[in-house]
Amino acid sequence: MILQNLSIKRKLTLITMLTSSLALILSSVSFLIYDLVSFRHLLTQDLMTQAEIIGYNSAGALEFKDEPAATATLSALTAKEDIVTAVLYRPDGKIFAHYFRGSTTLPSYLPSRLQEQGYRYVGGYLEVFHDVTLNGERVGTLFLQSNMRQWSIRARRYASILIIFVLVSGLFAFFVSSRLQGLISNPILHLEDTMRMVSTNKNYAVRAVKSYGDEIGRLIDGFNTMLSEIQQRDTALQSTNGELKTRTQELEEEIFHRKQTQEELLNAKHAAEEANRAKSSFLANMSHELRTPLNAIIGYSEMLEEETRDSGKIENVQDLRKIQASGKHLLSLINDVLDLSKIEAGKMVLHLEAFEVSQVIEEMVTTLQPAAAKNGNSIHVHLADNVNMMRADITKVRQILFNLLSNACKFTDRGTVSVNVEQIKVEDRDWIQFQVRDTGIGISAKQKENLFQEFAQADASIARKYGGTGLGLAITHRFVQLMRGCIWVESEPGQGAVFTVRLPAQVVIETAESAQPESAGKVPAASSETKTGLETILVIDDDPSVRDLMSRFLTKLDFHVVAAANGEEGIRLARQVHPLLITLDVVMPDCDGWTVLNRLKSDSKLAKIPVIMVTIVDNEAMGLDLGASNYLIKPVDRDRLAVLVEKHRITRSTTITDDNPVPLSYVADRPTGSKTAGTRDSRSRRN
């Protein structure tokens, strides 16, 4: 509808005008009708009164049939303009006298017959019948007809006045409502303006002005509240957006940096590998170059010593001996360095042969006798009856014993160095166990940490006092590893030290194939450590390929590997095998790595086992917080993993006195014929 789309202003004006005009018209018309009706009634009364007067005056004339008198009476009606017809009927209905305004002939219209006394309106005329009586007797009937001219004039005038009045008052209403509609429409229009401004300019800072406290005022209040809320959200959104942008930018930068770092790391890795190769070849070359002049130094001094002795100049012999001894010391250092560089380059090869253990022991004791005598030490050997032949690299066994014995002699003053050798059986495998015990200065827990690492003498003062490169134990450790054996130390400062080396009675060179790990599923869960004599690592990962890779890799590093495909199994296996350490994935179905870690660390029996997280989840802080020892991100850097597990192995083997030094099964399996009980001794001494 057109009306509906009109502006609120027009609508208001229109409604006001229509309402007021309608009310006006209605009231005016009712008044008019009332007036006209009452006026007609007045006219009727008046005509009836006229009829009565004329009837009274004409009664005599009718009685006496005096027609002229009657006509004269009727003619008096000329003064009455309204009355157009007056007729006197005799009782029989015949016309007796008549009067017609403006003509003398009978008008065409006359009532066909006489009516009862009264009035009636017929075709715009008022007709009155009046019975003329004389002394109570009806002598005739008077008929009057009025054209109601006064009434028509009055009605026309009134209608004109009414129309003018309605028009004027309509105009006035229009004027007033135009003025007053603003009270309602202005605030609404203002609100509309404001809304349009907000929606086109997106300016949420604009506010509508509240003029009155009515419903529109409240509407404006509500609108303003809504606006300020939107403004707040908009501001918050904008600041969040800004933050997001900054974050995104930061992330991009971070990624860029990471990529750069990765590249740098890769370069550094290549450089390091190159440097390591260069170092190895440099060491090999250097030791060759150093040997040549040493050859001359040792050779000439030996020759001179012989000649001097022959010529009887004994006083020079001691000095020449010193030159020789220094030369030989230097040579042994160079050899150590060369050995290590060969081990590092992976060039150290085992030469296996069968030999008498007793012979090697004897040989070494003889060799070390002068060193022992120098500090006033005595060497005691105890060889168990069951020790006979072993198959190993004799040179390396010699060197291992030499290193341990010379250390024992070096760090003991006027004490005893005892060597215990026995053959033990652990899970159907024979092991030769060498134990070198001294009563010397001992080793502190802190010194143990780096005991088997290269160039790590217990401390600098020791180097000054006792000499040596600090390579002896590192090489010993490596040799023992090469032959798939193990070495550990038990010691307290001032209490002497016990070094124990356990080598397989039959050393085998493991080829790549034989070094293959058993597949994860087949690994026997329980007592697997004792089976091989190696340290056990528990790998918990749901990905079979990861388990397989880790197993292969760690097996190559001389660990025994037990694998679990989920958290529950992992915890169960950890309780069973009590591994050296655990590698743990995070993203696993059912029981995730965090949960497993938490449970491991809250179990007093398992809490001490170091856990290395190996995962794609980059959340080192979380891992370390939960108690993980280290955090590696997949794909795993194998070199780093190797360093970490090696570190834990060394820590374990050097701090083993804090724990059970030998798995219980070892003690139980020890042949009863053994006359020595090194481990038991060491424990009873501690207790």
Added chain:
Amino acid sequence: MQKILLVEDNEMNRDMLSRRLQRRGYRVVTAEDGEKGLLLARSEAPDLVLMDISLPAMDGWEVTRLLKANQSTRHIPIIALTAHAMVSDREKAIDAGCDDYDTKPVDFGRLSEKIENLLLEKKLS
């Protein structure tokens, strides 16, 4: 008096070893490179050769192979002296036909024993 040919490029080592061998009662002939060693082995007919392996130009392995390939010098025992105590060197020495092997710097006592053993073996055969 038994004659030993010492092939050694380092002058000091040559001098030192030859003097010590002489003190032990050997006649010592010296060569400072492989070619000369080869010639001397043929002309002097020594009872034993001490062969340094790292020689300039023609190395000790080569000289040993040539000596062992020749009918007239095949019987002469050769002790290889290497600076590298590499296992591969020992195998190489045996492959090349050396009768024994020692590492430098020499332990003179041990070397004398090896010399005596080889000379004794030679005499017995």
